[in-house]
Amino acid sequence: MSEVIFRGGTILTVDSEFSIVRGDLACRDGLIVQVGGDYTPQTSDYSIIDAEGTIVMPGLVQSHIHMCQSLARGRADSMELLDWLHKVVWPYEGALTREDLRASANLSCLELISGGTTSILDMGTVHHSDALFEAARDSGLRATIGKAMMDEKDPAIPPGLMESTKDSLDESARLCRDWHGRSGGRLRYAYAPRFALSCTDELLVESCKQARAQGARLHTHTSENQSEIAEVKRRKGMDNLSFLHKVGLTGDDVCLAHCVWVNEAEQKILRDTGTHVLHCPSSNMKLASGYAKIPELLAAGISVSIGADGAPCNNNLDGFMEMRLAALLHKPRVGPKAMPASQVLKLATRGGAAALGLESEIGSLEVGKRADVIAVDVSGSHCVPLHNPYSTIVYAARSSDVKHVVVDGKVLLRNREILTMDREGSLRDAQKHADALFARL
Numbered sequence: 017m018s019e020v021i022f023r024g025g026t027i028l029t030v031d032s033e034f035s036i037v038r039g040d041l042a043c044r045d046g047l048i049v050q051v052g053g054d055y056t057p058q059t060s061d062y063s064i065i066d067a068e069g070t071i072v073m074p075g076l077v078q079s080h081i082h083m084c085q086s087l088a089r090g091r092a093d094s095m096e097l098l099d100w101l102h103k104v105v106w107p108y109e110g111a112l113t114r115e116d117l118r119a120s121a122n123l124s125c126l127e128l129i130s131g132g133t134t135s136i137l138d139m140g141t142v143h144h145s146d147a148l149f150e151a152a153r154d155s156g157l158r159a160t161i162g163k164a165m166m167d168e169k170d171p172a173i174p175p176g177l178m179e180s181t182k183d184s185l186d187e188s189a190r191l192c193r194d195w196h197g198r199s200g201g202r203l204r205y206a207y208a209p210r211f212a213l214s215c216t217d218e219l220l221v222e223s224c225k226q227a228r229a230q231g232a233r234l235h236t237h238t239s240e241n242q243s244e245i246a247e248v249k250r251r252k253g254m255d256n257l258s259f260l261h262k263v264g265l266t267g268d269d270v271c272l273a274h275c276v277w278v279n280e281a282e283q284k285i286l287r288d289t290g291t292h293v294l295h296c297p298s299s300n301m302k303l304a305s306g307y308a309k310i311p312e313l314l315a316a317g318i319s320v321s322i323g324a325d326g327a328p329c330n331n332n333l334d335g336f337m338e339m340r341l342a343a344l345l346h347k348p349r350v351g352p353k354a355m356p357a358s359q360v361l362k363l364a365t366r367g368g369a370a371a372l373g374l375e376s377e378i379g380s381l382e383v384g385k386r387a388d389v390i391a392v393d394v395s396g397s398h399c400v401p402l403h404n405p406y407s408t409i410v411y412a413a414r415s416s417d418v419k420h421v422v423v424d425g426k427v428l429l430r431n432r433e434i435l436t437m438d439r440e441g442s443l444r445d446a447q448k449h450a451d452a453l454f455a456r457l
């Protein structure tokens with residue numbers, strides 16, 4: 017048995033009552049065993065984390081990330097989606113070696129963990145996907161990952177990303193077999209057909225069949241940009257989400273990034289099928305895609321969570337930044353009461369857990385759940401005084417205030433120092449691989 021105890025601090029449980037309690041939070045063998053009050057260690061194998069002056073809360077669950085893209089941070093500014101894909105992101109992904117991908121994933125894990133993100137849903141690139149799993153495995157991050165599937169014969173797709181329908185399905189099945197449920201369940205697989213325009217109907221239908229047979233999630237992009245929607249309509253004769261519904265890509269095991277341009281009939285599909293919407297506020301603004309109607313989707317009872325998307329369209333993987341933007345973005349249109357801080361924090365924790373199908377395991381601090389816990393230092397001048405901890409976390413705190421991070425009961429970050437990775441080496445490697453890759457391109 018091993019125990020980790022957060023001693024002191026204000027505990028934001030984000031449970032169904034939004035309880036806030038004072039005292040200790042104790043974890044034993046990866047599970048939360050006590051929330052609040054005084055805790056006495058039950059064994060000699062324990063570690064005490066001083067959490068005085070911090071807010072102890074569930075780790076952030078970012079439901080839409082591309083760890084594979086981090087080496088292209090700052091290389092794709094001032095572009096709309098299709099140009100952004102065709103001119104920078106696809107050529108970049110097509111040129112990634114396995115070692116480049118590992119460097120990108122290490123950099124991403126470092127940024128995510130240091131910024132208080134404990135779980136992600138990640139879409140990889142077409143090849144070398146084991147490197148993403150290895151980075152998550154070694155860093156301690158909880159990750160559901162899928163290789164990007166793209167079998168459409170599109171001249172915009174570089175040779176390095178071309179694959180046949182069979183190869184795409186076979187490689188997904190192989191990765192699912194090798195990684196789904198590994199590291200004590202911390203690593204999971206998700207089938208990730210990239211989006212309607214890069215996949216044949218056969219690939220989409222078969223992906224749904226295979227994923228469901230394996231108990232894996234389905235993860236794709238939809239209705240992000242108006243040119244994309246117009247092109248889907250031209251090729252498939254239907255609106256984007258209606259088309260995905262036709263081929264089976266809706267349901268409570270399906271995670272759809274963006275959903276910026278969703279009409280009323282499609283909103284009804286999302287609600288009736290329990291499909292999860294992954295909201296990416298920075299990415300939607302930076303690519304000039306538009307504003308997802310999140311307050312309306314929530315009012316309709318649709319599941320929403322939050323993700324940073326990728327470094328070339330954000331340009332960070334910062335869950336705190338995304339919470340702040342998700343809270344601010346909709347107010348000018350809907351009014352100041354839209355997206356209150358407590359609701360935004362729920363989307364960033366329990367919302368992400370629901371998208372991953374892990375709501376009984378993570379997303380809130382409750383006895384019996386997995387110990388994915390962070391402590392945020394709120395003693396800085398930008399956070400004092402502390403009145404309403406939800407307001408402090410969503411509007412005032414920054415990812416750089418994250419002081420301690422525990423995933424599955426293991427301490428990954430302590431006093432802002434990453435324990436599971438070589439921080440300097442990862443940063444050096446990322447720059448080296450990025451320089452070499454863009455020199456090749």
Ligand SMILES: [Zn+2]
Binds near residue numbers: 080082237273325
């Ligand atoms: Zn994306």
